[in-house]
Amino acid sequence: MPPGQVDEPDAVDEIIEQWAQQRPEVDVSPMGVIGRLSRASRLVERGVKAHFATEGIEPWEFDVLATLRRAGPPFTLSPKDLVATAMVGSPALTYRVDRLVARKLVAREVDPANRRRLLISLTPEGLALVDSALDGHVANEHRLVAGLDACERDELSRLLRKLLVSLNDTVPPDHPHID
Numbered sequence: 001m002p003p004g005q006v007d008e009p010d011a012v013d014e015i016i017e018q019w020a021q022q023r024p025e026v027d028v029s030p031m032g033v034i035g036r037l038s039r040a041s042r043l044v045e046r047g048v049k050a051h052f053a054t055e056g057i058e059p060w061e062f063d064v065l066a067t068l069r070r071a072g073p074p075f076t077l078s079p080k081d082l083v084a085t086a087m088v089g090s091p092a093l094t095y096r097v098d099r100l101v102a103r104k105l106v107a108r109e110v111d112p113a114n115r116r117r118l119l120i121s122l123t124p125e126g127l128a129l130v131d132s133a134l135d136g137h138v139a140n141e142h143r144l145v146a147g148l149d150a151c152e153r154d155e156l157s158r159l160l161r162k163l164l165v166s167l168n169d170t171v172p173p174d175h176p177h178i179d
Contacts, residue, residue: 055133064093068122
């Protein structure tokens, strides 16, 4: 049977089999899903990190730059809006923005419409870097999921979305939608 076929055992199968032998009365079937999600996440993160290293950036740097890029011109968000879309807390975001400001990839400015509010914007250097990195990042993601055909990727994406929604990983009603 060719590698990658559904019937080919993986490392999680061995763990499940060991539990079946040692504790046959326990239904460990969720370990198949959770174990594979965990292992796949680590392997994908490793592949993403390795790619970004070739671009001279960390994955978290790309995340912040890409969030600003997706906001569209003028590629600016308030720290509150950036926190809402970046899945990190405010202290972590402050540290990350400080590092990106030091690299001249983003600028932190006072909002001219509300002097009590700050705005974070991509600099021309940050815009060029994120646009350059995006093409390679997407190609790398295609490589990472190449073991699945398009229909399988769609089905896996649908099932993962269903799982995430069931775990309350949804967009809050007051979330700033980027047009």
